[in-house]
Amino acid sequence: xxxxxxxxxxxxxxxxxxxxxxxxxxxxxxxxxxxxxxxxxxxxxxxxxxxxxxxxxxxxxxxxxxxxxxxxxxxxxxxxxxxxxxxxxxxxxxxxxxxxxxxxxxxxxxxxxxxxxxxxxxxxxxxxxxxxxxxxxxxxxxxxxxxxxxxxxxxxxxxxxxxxxxxxxxxxxxxxxxxxxxxxxxxxxxxxxxxxxxxxxxxxxxxxxxxxxxxxxxxxxxxxxxxxxxxxxxxxxxxxxx
Numbered sequence: 001x002x003x004x005x006x007x008x009x010x011x012x013x014x015x016x017x018x019x020x021x022x023x024x025x026x027x028x029x030x031x032x033x034x035x036x037x038x039x040x041x042x043x044x045x046x047x048x049x050x051x052x053x054x055x056x057x058x059x060x061x062x063x064x065x066x067x068x069x070x071x072x073x074x075x076x077x078x079x080x081x082x083x084x085x086x087x088x089x090x091x092x093x094x095x096x097x098x099x100x101x102x103x104x105x106x107x108x109x110x111x112x113x114x115x116x117x118x119x120x121x122x123x124x125x126x127x128x129x130x131x132x133x134x135x136x137x138x139x140x141x142x143x144x145x146x147x148x149x150x151x152x153x154x155x156x157x158x159x160x161x162x163x164x165x166x167x168x169x170x171x172x173x174x175x176x177x178x179x180x181x182x183x184x185x186x187x188x189x190x191x192x193x194x195x196x197x198x199x200x201x202x203x204x205x206x207x208x209x210x211x212x213x214x215x216x217x218x219x220x221x222x223x224x225x226x227x228x229x230x231x232x233x234x235x236x237x238x239x240x241x242x
Contacts, residue, residue: 010213010226010237013192016131020188022207024173024197025138025147025163028217028231029120029156033113045086045107053093061092077175079166082141105146109153116154119232124159126235135162137182137195139172139202162186173199174206196234200224 013019026032042062046055065088069080083100090098127134138147144165151157164182171177183190190211197203197217204214204224216224217231228234 010194010215012130012238018188018192019127019130019132020135020183020186020193021127021132022135022137022182022186022193022195022212023124024199024203025136025140027117027219028197028203029117029124029136030150030154031115031117033115036113040111040113041082041107044111045089045103048106048110049098049103050093058089058093061089065089077172078170079139079172080141081143081167081170083143083167085141101143101145104143105149108142108146109149114150114154116156117231119230121156121159123231123234124156126238128159130238133161133186133188134159135164135182135186136160137164137173137178138166139178140165141167144168173202174209176210179207179210179212196231 023029039059039062042059043055046053046058050058062085065085066080069084072078073080082104086100086103090096090100124134136147136151140147142165144163144167147163147165148157151160151163162182162185164178164185166172166178169178169181171181173179179190179195183193186193193207193212194215195203195207195212196215198219200216200221200223204216207214214224214226215234215237216227217234218224218227218229226237228237
């Protein structure tokens with residue numbers, strides 16, 4: 001496995017109004033618990049909403065819709081969306097009258113699945129203090145509204161301007177449409193934006209091919225030309241050029 005190396009010096013855009021940085025979410029800004037299993041989220045759903053129903057039946061409905069959606073969408077890098085899964089489960093059980101976005105939000109936040117990555121808050125603050133518009137682009141089957149509340153609960157949202165989830169736009173990184181969606185939200189040209197994340201394909205190769213300047217947080221896989229070992233190291237790439 002290659003070791004992270006820094007071979008590129010980064011400069012702030014001299015025009016403060018044209019400074020943009022985009023982050024991946026999970027394992028970049030937000031740490032997922034390492035022992036999450038396939039059915040953990042369904043166990044939370046069952047505990048909050050479906051205790052009177054047999055769990056094996058709920059799990060079967062979940063497997064049916066996930067397997068179908070994965071088969072239909074993932075070859076095209078399209079997202080499997082949790083509110084669609086919820087709709088299928090609730091319809092299968094004959095349940096109606098729920099706001100499924102609210103159900104998703106309660107289920108996600110009824111768990112202890114997440115915490116913030118060490119150094120994430122300081123790095124976000126560094127970019128905000130240097131005049132950057134800060135966005136998040138996440139491959140997630142949870143809606144933007146759920147992710148926003150997650151950032152609020154972790155005390156990070158005041159440092160973020162926009163959050164884009166593949167659950168809302170359907171397109172997943174590394175599809176061009178996903179990057180276009182977040183750039184449009186922040187009003188940036190690709191050449192003006194930095195992109196930071198832990199996935200070599202989605203958060204480095206994809207943004208680079210789209211014209212952005214990527215920074216790889218080397219947690220897994222081979223490192224890239226510009227890699228750091230943690231999100232907390234990113235500000236040091238800019239210090240000499242402030």
